[in-house]
Amino acid sequence: MAGELTRRALAAGAALLAMPRLARAQAWPSGPVRIVVPFAPGGSTDLTARLVADGLAQRIGVPVVVENRPGAGATTGSQVVADAAPDGQTLVMSNIASHAISPALYGNLRYDPVTSFTHIAMVITNPSVWVVNPRSEINNLADLVQAAKAKPGGLDMASSGAGSSNHLMLVRFSELAGIEHTHIPFRGAGPAMTAVIAGQVPMMSDSLPSAAGHIRQGSVRAIAISSAERHPAFPDVPTFREQGFDLSSTSWFALSGPAGMQPAVVERLHREIMAVIATPASQQRFAELGGTAGNMTPAEFTAFVAEEVARWAPVVRASGATVG
Template sequence: MSAHLTRRALAAGAALLATPRLARAQAWPSGPIRLVVPFAPGGSTDLTARLVGEGLGQRLGVPVIVENRPGAGATTGSQMVADAPPDGQTLVMSNIASHAISPALYPNLRYDPVTSFTHIAMVITNPSAWVVNRDSGINNLADLVRAAKARPGGLDMASSGAGSSNHLMLVRFCELAGIEHTHIPFRGAGPAMVAVIAGQVPMMSDSLPSAASHIRQGTVRAIAMSSAERHPGFPDVPTFREQGFDMSSTSWFSLSGPAGMAAPVVERLHREVMAVIATPANQQRFAEMGGTPGDMTPAEFSAFVASEVARWAPVVRASGATVG
């Protein structure tokens, strides 16, 4: 057989192998899409997922079913999606905890936050807000430090889970302030907020989207914001730096799927997500939540995840935190 015929035969074989995958991509979506949220209902990840899921369902013409699978610092639900078929029918609301912090925090993590996933779209970024129970007597960070020093072992401080960015902010703040604390991890920001409102825990570090409505309603008091400058939606809440603590942090929430998803499906999903978050109603909703809509391409988003893994690894090591 000539070299020319051999090349033609190889090309034909490759085309035959590619045809089923292309056909599946063209037929997508083939039914309801499962959107896994690796936290309990009520937190920022969950709220963002439900906004995106509703809009995607309308645009794609199939139900987008939000499924909460909390546990292990957002790694349980993320692992489920990493193990799922890359057919575009199972997605995850990826976030700073599951895809930036966990690789350093969990030495036995079975997925790679970059290569085990297809990263599709950045949805929203936002700062964290520190909130306290209304009757705690804590009005600012100085009050928080005094309260912690007055109590043996320090204060109980809650977050949405071990290994979240909010957990690491608690660790870093206590190091800077020279105080002790007991971290109370919850399986999501929703349950943690309920505990703070009820007075079971005096304070928590929370992503602004899930805390915003409670701050506005006055069910909790905000004492600090992790943004570099005061947030325009909450101009009365001072930053950490204004109160003498050199801290700032931004959380992010995004859409990812299993590694190996077909390019046409990824492109369609990215296009539809960008359309969903660009609607006036969702722009207003994100502003109310205190978030900034994302605008990265899939390639830019993948590079961003890699850079976040590198950024957070030394922070986790410095905190001494480890799980598993």
């Protein structure tokens, strides 16, 4: 009898100890949720974050605030979230730059792209597109190569920042084409696009969602897309392979939080994000932007990040690019 009472007491004590953790998980969200975008406003990461924030706020009943923290190849804002409390109130729009390329590019990075985060949901994947000012004489990749060879030191080529997939595409293309280029890194795709439209930089490599509206408006002209086949949203834009360069790339944008988040909060967030991106309005918006909605469990997404790190590390090493 005494043994039975002892067991019951221990079980009751364990239940009491578990209650605060359970209460914290059930209490989420405890206030406004912050989504850190590690790029400047106007790029694909920012556009995706704002679409997610609007839908998520409607579903969870609290404000979801987008905070832009650009810098250092998307690592500045990512570090902010890696250092945050794992309560589900601070999240980051993780992406191919911050969590796949920059770990190999930056020698002084303080976070691990896999273990320093709780990876929650893949949101969207999309190809890259190269655009020029509409008054430019560059109409295709052959023209681009000719222009680069004609300029001492090569052509100025812009991207959303050092370490982005678009930066490495510039590096890889220059290797394939046997040309030189001067990389002009900006603190996000928005400022880079503004420079191209103003004629301050001849061209840029951009993610399709952030460039799509400008292409449709005619403020820039697309000369190549990195998808394996022509994109249905932009059937007139030829692929790199069509133009004689074996080059393809897909960017991705997702939602992650600090390491150590409560499983119940992760499950809830994943469920809500999947519901947001499954709505007809989101699907239509993704189609307009040239993106494909994600569909991974948190475990699958975590494994995907690890695979991306392994995939891009040798590409960075081969490029010779280093920062820090």
